[in-house]
Amino acid sequence: MAGDLDTAAADQVRADDRAHVFHSWSAQAHVDAIPIAGGSGSYFWDYEGKRYLDFSSQLVNLNIGHGHPKVVQAIQEQAARLATIAPALGSDVRGEAARMIAERAPGDLDRVFFTNGGADANEHAIRMARLQTGRPTVLSAYRSYHGATGGAIALTGDPRRWANESTGQSVAHFFGPYAYRSAFHSDSEEQESERALQHLRDVVQLQGPDTIAAIIQESVVGTNGILVPPPGYLQGVRELCDEYGILLIADEVMAGFGRCGEWFAIQHWDVVPDLITFAKGVNSGYVPLGGVILGPRTYERFADRPYPGGLTYSGHPLGCAAAVASMKAFEDEGILDNVRKLGETVVEPRLQQLKDKHASVGEVRGLGMFWAIELVKDRQTREPLVPFNASGEAAAPMGAFAAACKKEGLWPFTHMNRTHVVPPCTISEDELTAGLDIIDAALDVADQHTAG
Structure with missing residues (x-):
């Protein structure tokens, strides 16, 4: 359960992973996978008990959430x-x-x-x-x-x-x-x-x-x-x-x-x-x-x-x-209705508010539980916050945004100059609002890399 501490188990997971797992799409020497102990609903947690609200649905596949009974x-x-x-x-x-x-x-x-x-x-x-x-x-x-x-x-x-x-x-x-x-x-x-x-x-x-x-x-x-x-x-x-x-x-x-x-x-x-x-x-x-x-x-x-x-x-x-x-x-459980309702009444209006508030937000778009926030350096020129296919230092602004999300307990889905809002389709309105609040605060970090 979330909150249980098992540092020895975490150390073993990390050691086995580093020694024997060859990771996809990764420079192997730089991989440091967080050991994950469990998940339920819209959350998963590590062995130190830190919970993450899963706004990635892992790889946008966990539509019914973690551990559906x-x-x-x-x-x-x-x-x-x-x-x-x-x-x-x-x-x-x-x-x-x-x-x-x-x-x-x-x-x-x-x-x-x-x-x-x-x-x-x-x-x-x-x-x-x-x-x-x-x-x-x-x-x-x-x-x-x-x-x-x-x-x-x-x-x-x-x-x-x-x-x-x-x-x-x-x-x-x-x-x-x-x-x-x-x-x-x-x-x-x-x-x-x-x-x-x-x-x-x-x-x-x-x-x-x-x-x-x-x-x-x-x-x-x-x-x-x-x-x-x-x-x-x-x-x-x-x-x-x-x-x-x-x-x-x-x-x-x-x-x-x-x-x-x-x-x-x-x-x-x-x-x-x-x-x-x-x-x-x-x-x-x-x-x-x-x-x-x-x-x-x-x-x-x-x-x-x-x-x-x-x-x-x-x-x-x-x-x-x-x-x-x-x-x-x-x-x-009426999950399709949940997706339609929350997409229309919570996600869309809130993302529009974020666009109005943050200089780094160029466009928001999507439907259901499938949304993108496109981040830019300059709204007028639409220059992306990071260059196309950026890596290393060039991708640092997006890395800083993602780190700010994770620090506050939200696991984001980021790709190039975008963050996607793709939580489980079973997410509650309260969980969705909490996650969007964390994204709101993390966008302050992205705003620091804009032209104003």
């Missing part, structure tokens, strides 16, 4: 009954999870191919699209993240791709809408939507429509800025895909399963993609699980010929049991 119980009961079974054999919880996911998906998407996470979900989605269309190329946006496996990192449009991109991947990138830093010199959301769609049409034409299997887009861009598409944009992408026989893949790995106040974020715009990829919030990462949701057109391509792909742990019973319990808890 119904999900924990479902995993325990499933482990005692049948801990694992091969994908070729029938599993009650796999079938139930697939049915429940399909019932919540838009349009006629009614079948689920289960994966172990989001990256391999995107790998299989683009494989399905290429096999269905007979075309090689996939278009994806800059300022996107689709995973770190070979194909998924090629789709990714941020600096994590640079050192990892494999050869032989037929991928082309385009600019998605981002009104605050418009690549199209737009002066309104409507203009941004129109110009971004024209740009995408130009890329399709220049790339060759008959070579393009799919366009993959995060329904709401996640790590790269929580960029909510302007009105008409996703509808326009759908129309463009239909015009040229291109499949639309909605990457809902981060934005789905309640994060934006709907089961899938794309439902905000009444758009039905050809494929949806998911992971993270489907069971809050209690057990790794992801997948691809597909409809009849894709299914029929493989009705009488084998799909050339599979995974040992596809539809793992523990992951599926957690997913079923999580979806039931979301409905029984």
Whole structure:
């Protein structure tokens, strides 16, 4: 429990971690991971008893919060009954999870191919699209993240791709809408939507429509800025895909399963993609699980010929049991309503107040429990608080902001020049207000690095 002191255990965790764990996205000699003892609801704590209000949902996946008793119980009961079974054999919880996911998906998407996470979900989605269309190329946006496996990192449009991109991947990138830093010199959301769609049409034409299997887009861009598409944009992408026989893949790995106040974020715009990829919030990462949701057109391509792909742990019973319990808890406890209500009545108005108060806040944007605060040195020029992809001393102002949050017991999610407000979807109004108060105070630190 929070408050229990066990310095010997903390020392052992730290020693084992430093001696034997190779960390992702890190310079290994500089890693000093905080030993974490436990978590419950919106909080987790270390072995010294310090609690952190989790405004990161870990990696924006802990939608149902830490230690939800119904999900924990479902995993325990499933482990005692049948801990694992091969994908070729029938599993009650796999079938139930697939049915429940399909019932919540838009349009006629009614079948689920289960994966172990989001990256391999995107790998299989683009494989399905290429096999269905007979075309090689996939278009994806800059300022996107689709995973770190070979194909998924090629789709990714941020600096994590640079050192990892494999050869032989037929991928082309385009600019998605981002009104605050418009690549199209737009002066309104409507203009941004129109110009971004024209740009995408130009890329399709220049790339060759008959070579393009799919366009993959995060329904709401996640790590790269929580960029909510302007009105008409996703509808326009759908129309463009239909015009040229291109499949639309909605990457809902981060934005789905309640994060934006709907089961899938794309439902905000009444758009039905050809494929949806998911992971993270489907069971809050209690057990790794992801997948691809597909409809009849894709299914029929493989009705009488084998799909050339599979995974040992596809539809793992523990992951599926957690997913079923999580979806039931979301409905029984009105969690989607909680996300919508608090997003509209607490987060949005409070972030607007922070924008008015702090010189370092250039823009706030988002929906549900999915918000970004973009920090700048100068509001007039919109110069970012830290340079693009900054590290070391150049990133110090964001480091100072994050340290101020942690000192007061809030664990933030920061990326480049932004901090994201992405707490568990189960957070209470009091907890949310307390976290925003801490961000308010920490922004005083960021303000010290502005032009005034």
